[in-house]
Amino acid sequence: MSGAHVLPVGAFEELLGGGGGTAAVEALRASERSWRLLVVRALLDAQGSAPAGAWELLMRARDADETAFEELLTYPAVGVWAAHTLRRLRGSAAGVEPPDTGHLRAVAASAAIRAGLDFRTVVPVRDGWAVLPALGAMRVPGADTAEVSAAAGRVLVAGEPLDGPRWHPLTRLDSEGCALLLDDADPYRSLRTPVPTEPVDAEGWQELFAEAWGILRALDTEAAGALAGGLVTLVPRPRAERFRPHSASSGDAFGAALASVPDDGEQLAATLVHEFQHNKLSAFMHLFTLYENRGGAPRLHYAPWRDDPRPLGGLLQGVYAFFGVTGFWRRREHPLGRFEFALWREQTAHALHAIAAAEELTGLGRRLVAELTERLSPWLTEPVEDTALTAARLAVADHRATWRAYHLRPDPRAVRAHPAGEPELVPGVPARGLDTRATLLRWRFADPAGFDALREDPGATVEGARPEDIALVTGDNARALEAFRARILRGDGDPETWVGLGIAARASGDPAGGALLARPELVMAVHAELGTDADPLDAARGITLSPSGV
Numbered sequence: 001m002s003g004a005h006v007l008p009v010g011a012f013e014e015l016l017g018g019g020g021g022t023a024a025v026e027a028l029r030a031s032e033r034s035w036r037l038l039v040v041r042a043l044l045d046a047q048g049s050a051p052a053g054a055w056e057l058l059m060r061a062r063d064a065d066e067t068a069f070e071e072l073l074t075y076p077a078v079g080v081w082a083a084h085t086l087r088r089l090r091g092s093a094a095g096v097e098p099p100d101t102g103h104l105r106a107v108a109a110s111a112a113i114r115a116g117l118d119f120r121t122v123v124p125v126r127d128g129w130a131v132l133p134a135l136g137a138m139r140v141p142g143a144d145t146a147e148v149s150a151a152a153g154r155v156l157v158a159g160e161p162l163d164g165p166r167w168h169p170l171t172r173l174d175s176e177g178c179a180l181l182l183d184d185a186d187p188y189r190s191l192r193t194p195v196p197t198e199p200v201d202a203e204g205w206q207e208l209f210a211e212a213w214g215i216l217r218a219l220d221t222e223a224a225g226a227l228a229g230g231l232v233t234l235v236p237r238p239r240a241e242r243f244r245p246h247s248a249s250s251g252d253a254f255g256a257a258l259a260s261v262p263d264d265g266e267q268l269a270a271t272l273v274h275e276f277q278h279n280k281l282s283a284f285m286h287l288f289t290l291y292e293n294r295g296g297a298p299r300l301h302y303a304p305w306r307d308d309p310r311p312l313g314g315l316l317q318g319v320y321a322f323f324g325v326t327g328f329w330r331r332r333e334h335p336l337g338r339f340e341f342a343l344w345r346e347q348t349a350h351a352l353h354a355i356a357a358a359e360e361l362t363g364l365g366r367r368l369v370a371e372l373t374e375r376l377s378p379w380l381t382e383p384v385e386d387t388a389l390t391a392a393r394l395a396v397a398d399h400r401a402t403w404r405a406y407h408l409r410p411d412p413r414a415v416r417a418h419p420a421g422e423p424e425l426v427p428g429v430p431a432r433g434l435d436t437r438a439t440l441l442r443w444r445f446a447d448p449a450g451f452d453a454l455r456e457d458p459g460a461t462v463e464g465a466r467p468e469d470i471a472l473v474t475g476d477n478a479r480a481l482e483a484f485r486a487r488i489l490r491g492d493g494d495p496e497t498w499v500g501l502g503i504a505a506r507a508s509g510d511p512a513g514g515a516l517l518a519r520p521e522l523v524m525a526v527h528a529e530l531g532t533d534a535d536p537l538d539a540a541r542g543i544t545l546s547p548s549g550v
Helices: 009-016 022-047 054-064 066-073 076-090 103-115 202-219 221-230 265-287 312-330 335-355 363-381 386-407 436-446 448-454 467-473 477-489 495-507 512-518 520-530 536-541
Strands: 119-124 129-132 136-139 145-151 154-157 167-169 171-175 178-182 233-237 256-260
Touching: 009 022, 009 265, 009 363, 022 066, 022 076, 022 221, 022 265, 054 066, 054 103, 054 119, 066 103, 076 103, 103 119, 103 129, 103 145, 119 129, 129 145, 171 202, 178 202, 178 221, 202 221, 202 233, 202 265, 221 265, 256 265, 265 312, 312 335, 312 363, 335 363, 335 386, 335 436, 386 436, 386 467, 386 495, 386 512, 386 520, 436 448, 436 467, 467 477, 467 495, 477 495, 477 536, 495 512, 495 520, 495 536, 512 520, 512 536, 520 536
Parallel strands: 178 233, 233 256
Antiparallel strands: 119 145, 129 136, 136 167, 145 154, 171 178
């Protein structure tokens, strides 16, 4: 449990290239156990003293069953609690409530139960629930604390047994070689600040998980085995809009994946791959430095999977995750799978190229980017059906240009001359829904009948979608162009409208399309100078692009 951790050469190379088999993942798990001990020790040092009896009970559990102790200490939500509370004690994180140091009692009680000890302690009650990490939660209305006791193998929480009606156990999702705990109870399961216990329909999740695991095993048995050895919990969140799932992970919570209720098992499989990639890189970065902050505000970058600009660390996480996502979709042969593969191979390659020369990268960081680029490059020339490839190119152009229109501003002094200089990135500009047209394309590939039903009122089902977007993604470029142009002329030209105009113009052979997609922020500024009555296409046609297109 102590001493330096050294990754075997083979594991190191695998992880640098975006992979990592079961041995590599086990090495990461071992390093994370030590990391977690360091965080808990730092937490106790920052606090000055542990809640009475909590540390002693935790050490008793370790002495009785070190394996059970380590499994509990490395439970993902315990890591979130320890890291968040440490930041609160050090003043690097804000919060309304005092730092939750009392949660150590619940951690100690869970460890003691797992070790089979006889004991008696008191744990906090939050929002009417007394939570025992990795085990479940007892409903305890109207109380701030609850007694937990164990004797001769019988455990009571607030006087109630763990097989009683008030006890909510965590569900074990199990399917032929992979088992995850569905954690809907722990206050720190959301990977950030505490949230209430919210029991969910475990049966539905079990069916989705079984389907997802079957897909992963069929695609790559070795990679699936590594994932099974690394992930510990699946944290359920409410269903999101179709084709727009929400998911998350945290460097404080190795082994956790947070996911909204998926559309189907395939979407869940892709999400597990995505979040496990984040897990691996976070653990790797606890051992190795991939970039260094040079002081001042970090430089922000375009991230092809986000609405907002991201710092280098976030973009490294993104390219690592979407390298895995691209590999997943590469093996899916249906129309939606081919679209996703074509989309993410292009966007991941673009992001890798953009950060390859970043000054903040260490030598190892540059090597990681180079390794991912080398492995991804052959995929860029693999054949993809024309329909999927054309749709992916539309989605790529749409996201990149709309992001520019939201987040970049040309020098006001240069707007009339519209040179090809670098615009200024303006952080903090709210933007959302840059994937609206990509979402419509997913509807079209995965559910043609459902897509046809969207035509009359697409915004009722796909947030942000308009009838002209339907026209655009179905190739009715003349209709789309006129609708986008009319919207701008009546003063309703948001970035999505300007970029839609650019896509339709380019598809129609109008030279305005090139400027609208390469420099939408400049076209919008020039149009504002000319006046709202000016033809937006004429404003774009008057801009001369350099040979590079910018």
